[in-house]
Amino acid sequence: MKLDDxxxxxxxxxxxxxxxxxxxxxxxxxxxxxxDREVRFRDFWMIFALATGALLYLIFGWLTQESVDLLxxxxxxxxxxxxxxxxxALIRARSVTxxxxxxxxxxxxxxxxxxxxxxxxxxxxxxxxxLPMLIANGISLLGTHHARTGSLVPDPSGMAIFASxxxxxxxxxxxxxxxxxxxxxxxxxxxxxxxxxLLS
Numbered sequence: 001m002k003l004d005d006x007x008x009x010x011x012x013x014x015x016x017x018x019x020x021x022x023x024x025x026x027x028x029x030x031x032x033x034x035x036d037r038e039v040r041f042r043d044f045w046m047i048f049a050l051a052t053g054a055l056l057y058l059i060f061g062w063l064t065q066e067s068v069d070l071l072x073x074x075x076x077x078x079x080x081x082x083x084x085x086x087x088x089a090l091i092r093a094r095s096v097t098x099x100x101x102x103x104x105x106x107x108x109x110x111x112x113x114x115x116x117x118x119x120x121x122x123x124x125x126x127x128x129x130x131l132p133m134l135i136a137n138g139i140s141l142l143g144t145h146h147a148r149t150g151s152l153v154p155d156p157s158g159m160a161i162f163a164s165x166x167x168x169x170x171x172x173x174x175x176x177x178x179x180x181x182x183x184x185x186x187x188x189x190x191x192x193x194x195x196x197x198l199l200s
Contacts, residue, residue, distance in 0.1 A: 130173055
């Protein structure tokens with residue numbers, strides 16, 4: 001590429017940037033910074049809590065017990081597997097495939113990809129978070145009940161625990177989806193409109 005070509009590309013980038021600067025751009029940048037901070041904070045504490053829970057469950061649910069039946073061992077391993085799946089889902093949602101060529105357009109497209117991945121993650125919270133936790137907790141509760149009574153059929157207190165877990169998971173699903181629509185969708189919509197304006 002010749003120097004004149006580089007000058008033309010640089011001038012075009014400056015013209016595009018000038019066309020989208022102003023209060024709207026400042027607001028979007030502020031929103032993106034807040035969201036990025038919240039995502040990092042959420043991911044750190046969720047992965048920390050999941051890893052700590054898996055470690056404690058392994059120690060107190062298996063390693064410190066004199067005898068652990070097969071179902072309880074499966075419950076511990078399922079819980080560790082579920083926490084691994086959830087941690088990987090959180091980390092993968094922060095990865096960006098687009099390359100940064102130091103233009104406003106590429107930066108906006110990178111932010112769009114990040115927001116879309118986070119929105120998809122939140123909308124699918126039932127698959128990557130609630131379902132693995134439900135399976136892991138269900139097997140663990142059955143394992144504990146089986147070790148205590150020798151039966152695989154839950155008693156009334158076990159059924160009450162299952163029902164309580166179902167209610168908590170249902171509320172969590174509703175709350176996360178509501179927060180996604182309330183907080184993420186408006187910022188994503190504004191960024192998409194800015195991207196369209198920049199391309200036009």
